[in-house]
Amino acid sequence: MTVLIDRPMWPAHGTVWSHLVSDASLDELHAFAAANEIPRRGFDLDHYDVPARRYDALVAAGAHPVGNRELVLRLRASGLRVSARERANRAEHPAP
Known part of the structure; x- marks a missing residue:
């Protein structure tokens, strides 16, 4: 189980x-x-968006730095990746 950051x-x-x-679970x-006090509002279906000022602290806390291509490949391999089609569908039909 690994938390990754690009x-x-x-x-x-x-x-x-x-x-x-995460390449293992959304719970992780x-x-x-x-x-690490990242607000839940930063979560976007399969990842958190975090500002540059938090990068070094998150790496120090245990997030493994990877390139953006590797991040996407590992997210897909984990089965946690939400596709562009799924994102569009969720935007058109948000959960109640």
Whole structure:
């Protein structure tokens, strides 16, 4: 079980962002996020978006830095990846 983080490179809201994922379970991901005071609002179906200023602290807390390609490959291999089609479907039909 591993929590992975890619380099901050995704621009939005005046900063760049990393993705934080688990290659084992969403429970592991949520536990790691909670232990590191990452707000639940940062969760986006299969990952947390985290600002660049948090990157070093999350690595120090045990997140393994990987490239964005490896992050996606490992997320897919885990079966936790939410596809673009699933994202669009959920956006069109949100849960009550």
